[in-house]
Amino acid sequence: MARSWHEVFKGVDESSGDAAGVTARTQEEEKKGFFGRLKAGMSKSRKSMQQHLSVVMFDRLDAELWENLEETLIFADCGVKSTVAIVDRMEKAAGEGEIRNREQFYSHLEQALVDMFADGDYQIDVSHKPSVILMVGVNGTGKTTTIGKIAWHLQREGKSVVMAAADTFRAAAIEQLSEWGERAGCPVIKQERGSDPAAVVYDAISAGRSRGTDVIIVDTAGRLHTQVNLMEELKKIRRVIGKQIPGAPHETLLTVDATTGQNGLTQARLFGDSVGVTGVVLTKLDGTAKGGIAVAISHELGLPIKLIGVGEQMEDLRPFDAGDFARALFED
Numbered sequence: 570m571a572r573s574w575h576e577v578f579k580g581v582d583e584s585s586g587d588a589a590g591v592t593a594r595t596q597e598e599e600k601k602g603f604f605g606r607l608k609a610g611m612s613k614s615r616k617s618m619q620q621h622l623s624v625v626m627f628d629r630l631d632a633e634l635w636e637n638l639e640e641t642l643i644f645a646d647c648g649v650k651s652t653v654a655i656v657d658r659m660e661k662a663a664g665e666g667e668i669r670n671r672e673q674f675y676s677h678l679e680q681a682l683v684d685m686f687a688d689g690d691y692q693i694d695v696s697h698k699p700s701v702i703l704m705v706g707v708n709g710t711g712k713t714t715t716i717g718k719i720a721w722h723l724q725r726e727g728k729s730v731v732m733a734a735a736d737t738f739r740a741a742a743i744e745q746l747s748e749w750g751e752r753a754g755c756p757v758i759k760q761e762r763g764s765d766p767a768a769v770v771y772d773a774i775s776a777g778r779s780r781g782t783d784v785i786i787v788d789t790a791g792r793l794h795t796q797v798n799l800m801e802e803l804k805k806i807r808r809v810i811g812k813q814i815p816g817a818p819h820e821t822l823l824t825v826d827a828t829t830g831q832n833g834l835t836q837a838r839l840f841g842d843s844v845g846v847t848g849v850v851l852t853k854l855d856g857t858a859k860g861g862i863a864v865a866i867s868h869e870l871g872l873p874i875k876l877i878g879v880g881e882q883m884e885d886l887r888p889f890d891a892g893d894f895a896r897a898l899f900e901d
């Protein structure tokens with residue numbers, strides 16, 4: 570079953586925050602509730618899978634079946650590498666007599682899918698004092714809203730947060746982050762529109778340090794005049810952070826919009842090469858029938874997906890769990 574928010578943060582004290590008062594039973598209920606939302610959010614992907622596989626005759630394990638499975642996974646955007654690996658594994662299992670009916674087919678498929686997700690640290694490291702989380706990603710993918718939600722959860726877990734409005738490209742971006750700051754109850758360090766993002770980050774770290782803040786979260790621009798400019802700006806921000814706090818940023822999270830499909834994979838590759846991404850936040854899974862993109866991103870880039878978004882509400886951003894993801898994709 571899914572991890573709770575308490576479990577997703579590395580460095581959150583067991584006895585601090587609201588989580589200390591949350592009973593195991595409430596945590597269980599929270600997880601069940603999320604699975605329902607996850608299933609609802611992934612209904613487009615699930616329906617598409619079911620439609621593709623509905624023609625399959627599970628008592629005839631022939632070439633047609635494997636072709637059909639292959640097409641289904643490719644259509645779902647699982648990517649060629651993962652698709653080939655999954656189909657090979659399924660054929661092998663069938664050859665060994667492990668797949669004889671519908672149930673066995675789906676349980677093997679679920680497990681094969683789960684195993685495609687990269688190993689890696691699925692937690693978000695906030696164990697340093699202060700810890701710095703840098704949020705990067707193309708415009709509109711969900712950076713600012715994700716920061717707001719993470720900040721809200723961190724405060725609830727007893728961690729103090731300062732946010733840095735380093736997307737100085739648009740005035741609206743600074744306002745949007747400020748609103749999230751109010752909602753989450755944490756200060757937002759900002760300057761005028763058009764000011765140097767690295768200077769904002771410098772201020773935020775100084776402010777965070779003097780206040781004894783636990784976590785500093787940095788919002789960045791998703792679009793500048795050119796992509797080269799953007800990567801150079803992000804590199805500069807990283808250098809400024811690293812100079813003030815050796816070893817930081819401790820997390821560089823990349824937001825990817827699931828509805829952009831293979832294009833999201835290309836973006837992830839670019840950011841990964843330029844700014845050293847430690848994990849992916851995959852947003853808008855509710856808006857696509859091609860939820861398999863999660864598999865492609867994780868498997869082909871070797872990156873853990875740390876959080877997923879299945880809607881715009883606060884509760885729709887959740888810790889990622891590969892097992893739940895696979896179940897939500899196939900199970901009625």
Ligand SMILES: Nc1nc2c(ncn2[C@@H]2O[C@H](COP(=O)(O)OP(=O)(O)OP(=O)(O)O)[C@@H](O)[C@H]2O)c(=O)[nH]1
Binds near residue numbers: 712791
């Ligand atoms: N349906 C859906 N919408 C989402 C999800 N996550 C974020 N959004 C919406 O996507 C829109 C863009 O989110 P932002 O957080 O502003 O994106 P951003 O990356 O900061 O964008 P820029 O500041 O322009 O670079 C908002 O309207 C969010 O509510 C999700 O999981 N599902």
Ligand SMILES: [Mg+2]
Binds near residue numbers: 712713714742788
């Ligand atoms: Mg933004």
